[in-house]
Structures are given as C-alpha cells and as structure tokens.
Amino acid sequence: MKEYGHRPVLVEETLAYLQASRPGVYIDCTIGLGGHALEILRRNPGARIIGFDLDEQSLRAASERLAEYRDRVKLFQLDFRESLNFENLIPFPEVRGVLADLGISSFQLDNPGRGFSFNLEGPLDMRMDTRQKTTAEKILMTYPETRLAEIFKKYGELHHTRLLARKIVSERKLGLIKTTSDLKRLVEEVYRWTPQKHHLHPAAKVFQALRIEVNQELKDLDRFLENLARKCFPGARIVVISFHSLEDRLVKNAFRKLASGESGQPVVKILTRKPVRPTAEEVAANPRSHSARLRAAESI
Ligand SMILES: C[S@@+](CC[C@H](N)C(=O)[O-])C[C@H]1O[C@@H](n2cnc3c(N)ncnc32)[C@H](O)[C@@H]1O
Structure with a gap:
C-alpha cells in the first residue's frame, strides 16, 4: 500500500469521544487522507462514513486509501460548513458521530506547489x-x-x-x-x-x-456547530480538533452557548471541560500534533 505522509492526531481519544464502535453513520467533515475514517471503518464493521473535503487531491488520496471499505464510504468535495444546506445528504437519525479535524494536513503542507x-x-x-x-x-x-x-x-x-x-x-x-x-x-x-x-x-x-x-477558515464555524447540534439526534457525538487558539476559542464558546441554553433549550452536553491534548508520546512520535486540542459534546 502507498505510504501517506499524514498521521491522524489524537486517534484513540477521537474514537473514544465519538463512541465510534456503535453501528451507524459517522460524518467526517474534513476527511483529509482518511486517517481517522480508516480507523473507524477498520474497527467497526457497522460504521459508514460520509466524508467532506475542499481539496480534490486529498479526496483522491482518501478514496484510494479507503478503497477496501468503498461500499461503506461516500466522499464529497464540499465545504463542510455548507453540507447542512444539502437536504438529504446527511441521514441525521442514523448519525452517531461527527468529526471536524480542522486546518490543513501534512499532505498539503509538504507539497511545495500548494504554497502552505x-x-x-x-x-x-x-x-x-x-x-x-x-x-x-x-x-x-x-x-x-x-x-x-x-x-x-x-x-x-x-x-x-x-x-x-x-x-x-x-x-x-x-x-x-x-x-x-x-x-x-x-x-x-x-x-x-x-x-x-x-x-x-x-x-x-x-x-x-x-x-x-x-x-476563510474561521467563518461560520460557530454557526455550523450550532446548526449541526440542532439537527443531530440525542446521543450523537460531536468532536472538533483545532490547531490554534483562535479556532479552539471559537469551538469552546460555541459549545458553551449550546450547552447553556442561551438561545433556547440546551442542545448539547459538553464532554470535555478542558481541551484534550496529545500525550508526550504522541508529540514525540508526531511533532506536528503538539498544538492539537480536542473538544467534544453530545447532542441531547
Ligand atoms: C487536519 S486535515 C484532516 C486529516 C484527517 N482527519 C486524516 O486523518 O487524514 C484537515 C483537512 O480538512 C480540509 N478542510 C479544511 N477546512 C475545510 C472545510 N471548511 N470544508 C471541507 N474540508 C476542509 C483540508 O483540506 C484538509 O484536508
């Protein structure tokens, strides 16, 4: 199999917060090279993935990497912030988890032609x-x-x-x-x-x-999380991984607002009081993980 230069971060923590062993649909908002998706599919034969990415090259690589599970994967070149506008794209009653692993991948960063x-x-x-x-x-x-x-x-x-x-x-x-x-x-x-x-x-x-x-990476992220939380059914888990403090603050505030019921009934329960950070071992093995922060919430 081809070697891919992007290691997914916080994999065990992500799968645990998603409760990704439950059968059903998992939305991967930022499929990248499919690292997280591959782990979900490999470990859970009852899991199906709907994945989005803006980057055509990444989608092609992800589709190749996930080929073995192709009948359980659907990929779309789409800004995840727009995905909720497409009626019927996401079967919400079946959704058990949503992951957004924000930013860019090493695959993009390491390609000189992309200028990152x-x-x-x-x-x-x-x-x-x-x-x-x-x-x-x-x-x-x-x-x-x-x-x-x-x-x-x-x-x-x-x-x-x-x-x-x-x-x-x-x-x-x-x-x-x-x-x-x-x-x-x-x-x-x-x-x-x-x-x-x-x-x-x-x-x-x-x-x-x-x-x-x-x-326009920060645009509408909070609005997306709010709309998503309102559409998800009780028990669905939302996990967001960010890589800088601006993004993390946005996610923290969005979850807090949704949990407090500031605008109507509370729609989520926050599962991470503080952001989850990678262990020293993970950072040693993958230095690019050092700034990752994971926050999770459950739809109620
Ligand atoms: C950190 S990587 C994801 C890596 C992936 N979890 C994996 O394990 O391979 C982030 C990916 O999200 C994509 N991305 C960033 N913002 C996006 C958006 N608004 N809509 C869709 N994809 C986006 C990037 O193109 C990139 O491929």
Whole structure:
C-alpha cells in the first residue's frame, strides 16, 4: 500500500469521544487522507462514513486509501460548513458521530506547489480548494495596507503588523514578492529574525494568518456547530480538533452557548471541560500534533 505522509492526531481519544464502535453513520467533515475514517471503518464493521473535503487531491488520496471499505464510504468535495444546506445528504437519525479535524494536513503542507509551507519554495497559493479564485498572492498584491495589518494581527496574533504590512506594500510595488521564500525573507527582515532570538519562526504565524484569510477558515464555524447540534439526534457525538487558539476559542464558546441554553433549550452536553491534548508520546512520535486540542459534546 502507498505510504501517506499524514498521521491522524489524537486517534484513540477521537474514537473514544465519538463512541465510534456503535453501528451507524459517522460524518467526517474534513476527511483529509482518511486517517481517522480508516480507523473507524477498520474497527467497526457497522460504521459508514460520509466524508467532506475542499481539496480534490486529498479526496483522491482518501478514496484510494479507503478503497477496501468503498461500499461503506461516500466522499464529497464540499465545504463542510455548507453540507447542512444539502437536504438529504446527511441521514441525521442514523448519525452517531461527527468529526471536524480542522486546518490543513501534512499532505498539503509538504507539497511545495500548494504554497502552505514557508520552508518550501513555491507559489503563494494556499488554497485548499483550487477552484477558488483568491490565492495568498492575490491578497498580498491587492489588499490595502491596513487590511493586511489587521489580518496578521487577528489571525496570526503577531506584533508589529503595521510595519510588516508597510514592507509588503513597498516590496510588492517592486515585484519582489513572488514566492514563499520571498515572503519568508521579508518576514525575517521585518522581525530581525535569528534562530537564537526566536523560539518560533515569525513566518509560521504570517503563513497561518494568510492561510486563514485565503480559506476563510474561521467563518461560520460557530454557526455550523450550532446548526449541526440542532439537527443531530440525542446521543450523537460531536468532536472538533483545532490547531490554534483562535479556532479552539471559537469551538469552546460555541459549545458553551449550546450547552447553556442561551438561545433556547440546551442542545448539547459538553464532554470535555478542558481541551484534550496529545500525550508526550504522541508529540514525540508526531511533532506536528503538539498544538492539537480536542473538544467534544453530545447532542441531547
Ligand atoms: C487536519 S486535515 C484532516 C486529516 C484527517 N482527519 C486524516 O486523518 O487524514 C484537515 C483537512 O480538512 C480540509 N478542510 C479544511 N477546512 C475545510 C472545510 N471548511 N470544508 C471541507 N474540508 C476542509 C483540508 O483540506 C484538509 O484536508
């Protein structure tokens, strides 16, 4: 079998919170390379998967990887936030669990042509869905300085974002920002980067902010969770894995609101008072898991 460069994170914890040994339908909002889905299918012969992803290449890889279970899998190239708009796509009475493992996969990050990594020379693309028109380059070339600064501050939680935005605007006029390496160099200059001074490369945050803006990653996530919780039947489990504090805060607040009955009757019970983090062993085996945080709730 082909080797896939993406290890699913928090697998045992995810399956436990989903109670994925129950027969029924599991919705994988972000199928990626199908790592979590494969474990569910392998361990539970009564499980069926409905999977979504925006990324055509990932879907193709997932479909190949899950081929052995193809009669129990349906995959769609769709933004999961829109999935609830499609009547009859999800058979809610049969749904036992919903998983959203947010962000991008190593498969995407490690492909230089996708432009997600500041360590790999490539185009400034960063689209999950390559049918979409807005790329990172378009944002860098066309957004006004103030808007760029806002994005870096809001989505990258960076300092000195006005300085960074000013430098981008002056360099773009000279045609100096074409690739991921150009942007990395610019960031290093602005933040006077040295490996001794910085624990984390500032480009990591700049790339994160751009990626969030390109894919509008935080948009409607809370609305989706609310609509989902209202449609799920009692006992269905919702598990969300996020990789940065902005996303995690959104999920935490959405679950709290739904559990408190702030807008009507409570519709979920929160199962994780604090986010579940990977063990030291998992982080050692898969360093990219270090920022993962899992939150789970049960529909009531
Ligand atoms: C962290 S990976 C998921 C990995 C997967 N759980 C596995 O085990 O292989 C996240 C995936 O979600 C996809 N994605 C992110 N936001 C999405 C959205 N709004 N709708 C659909 N897919 C999305 C990305 O393209 C990426 O493939």
